[in-house]
Amino acid sequence: MSDSVLDVVFLLLISSSETLDCTLLTDMSVFELSSLPKLRRIGLVRVNNLTDEAIYALANRDATLERIHLSYCDQITVMAIHFLLQKLNKLTHLSLTGIPAFRKTELQQFCRAPPPVCLKFKLHSL
Amino acid sequence: MYRKPSPAPSTTSFSDNDDDDLNKSTYFAISDALVVSPAQWSSKIHQLSAADTQDLPHSPISRLPPEILIHLLKHLHSPRDMYNCLLVSRTWCECSIELLWHKPSFSKLSTLVKMMRVLSRGDQTFTYARFIRRLNFLFLGSDLTDSLFSRLSQCDRLERLTLVNCAMVTDDALSRVLPCCPNLVAIDLTGVSDTSDKAIVGLASAARRLQGINLGGCKKVTDIGVFALAANCPLLRRVKLSGVELVTDGPVSALARSCPLLLEIDLNNCKYITDISVRDIWKYSTHMREMRLSHCVELTNAAFPAPYKSDTTPPSNTPPNPFPSLTQSSSDQLPPLVLSRTFEHLRMLDLTACALITDDAVDGIISHAPKIRNLVLSKCVLLTDTTVENICKLGKHIHYLHLGHAALITDRSVRTLARCCTRLRYIDFASE
DSSP states (O other): OOTTTOEEEOOOOOOOSOOOSOOOOOHHHHHHHTTOTTOOEEEOTTOTTOOHHHHHHHHSSOTTOOEEEOTTOTTOOHHHHHHHHHHOTTOOEEEOTTOGGGOOHHHHTTBOOOOOOOOOOOTTOO | OOOOOOSSOOSSOOSOOOSSOTTOOSSSOTTOOOOOOOOOOSSGGGSOOHHHHHTSOOOGGGGSOHHHHHHHHTTOOOHHHHHHHHTTOHHHHHHHHHHHHSSOOOSSHHHHHHHHHHHTOTTOSSOGGGGOOEEEOTTTGGGOOHHHHHGGGGOTTOOEEEOTTOTTOOHHHHHHHGGGOTTOOEEEOTTOTTOOHHHHHHHHHHOTTOOEEEOTTOTTOOHHHHHHHHHHOTTOOEEEOTTOTTOOHHHHHHHHHHOTTOOEEEOTTOTTOOHHHHHHHHHHOTTOOEEEOTTOTTOOGGGSBOOSSOOOOOOTTSOOOSOHHHHOOHHHHOOOBOOOSOOTTOOEEEOTTOTTOOHHHHHHHHHHOTTOOEEEOTTOTTOOHHHHHHHGGGGGGOOEEEOTTOTTOOHHHHHHHHHHOTTOOEEEOOOO
């Protein structure tokens, strides 16, 4: 899978020290969700109990996923994401903001600037 | 992906209805409702006398009835092709001219200016303004000025008008032009921030056949404008009031009662909306397909259908209240909304940030609307695993689910969800 297709977004942000109510969801939920055959997008921002096991579960499924949001899932490592990227060839967007393992400067070259705020209008909605 | 036809298909629009099947073939569109007859030449000079036609050779195609020729010409989509057709003969011109003009498109300001110049000429071959049925100014945005827009008052057969992002058009110009278009079926004023009640009242009084209106971001519009729509436009199907912050319950209830065909209502960010008007939508809008109530923060469980379960008696350890009518607030007085009907058509419900909602509301919603496809419950912080288990009842119908910031949800219910709702395409559990 070529890197040019993948939009990787991670920012050099200092992660907020105040964690509000964390979700109770763990890797187990992601294992179960990985079995969904038509899943295209999954949002897991700040589900910070997730470990690499969840990532491997997402990777070992039919390659339908297009967008994965993992920002602030602090325990995720580079190796797991590397594995994910090898397997999921339809992935177009991956959010990894604030994850400590990705704050290395040599990885920053692959990321893009955060998108400007854009307004979406529904045409032909009348 | 073939979508079922709309439960309330448009029977009054004269122009092509492209609301529904996006994949519908444009080649042999059966429901192509654009009714065109051979156009009338506008001046006597252009009309041939009977004597001139007698010596013309009669080719086979010249014997084709005009309606058939028009039907054939409708399959041409390039304006350049249509232009070439109208130069073939007088008959072909009469049959194709309206097809060329009914939906003029322009991506550049200069093209629009040229068109306006043609419309204001005294010696037009046809009265072109009367052919125009659809106009889309999205690509011009702020380049569309009042002086250009005002020329549209001649387009009395205009049916669909899109003014998205045309922020320079003023309320005065709208008030002058819109009442001249009694055939308007759909209008999009998203981003036309100067729009106020004056323009909407003027629009409503003329466009009695209006089916769709989008007032996204038109912050100046108040209850007065929306009441006018409810009172005058009973055929309304799609009403988008996202960001029309001043709107309150009154006109929304009026819309629900007066517009039985209402399919889509968008009240995102209308913070004054309470349970009262939302209940009326559930009571009266039997065809409802999409309800957007994001950030209608006043909403409680009373806004939604009561779940099918026996009434629970109040706990016996609460002392009887000797002054019940004095102490109850208005929202406590609302009884549970008991509905006997299901909402087979409801596909989309957005309750983002309606933080007072509990599991009971979701229970009631799902038991009455079993085919929801897109459900947004982000920031509904009181929801628990019970809600997720109720969502499982949607089975293969649910495709898009947002449960962000519902911190009480655990793995147990997510596991059940993953096994029951196998057609999920999009799921969000973001937390913060």
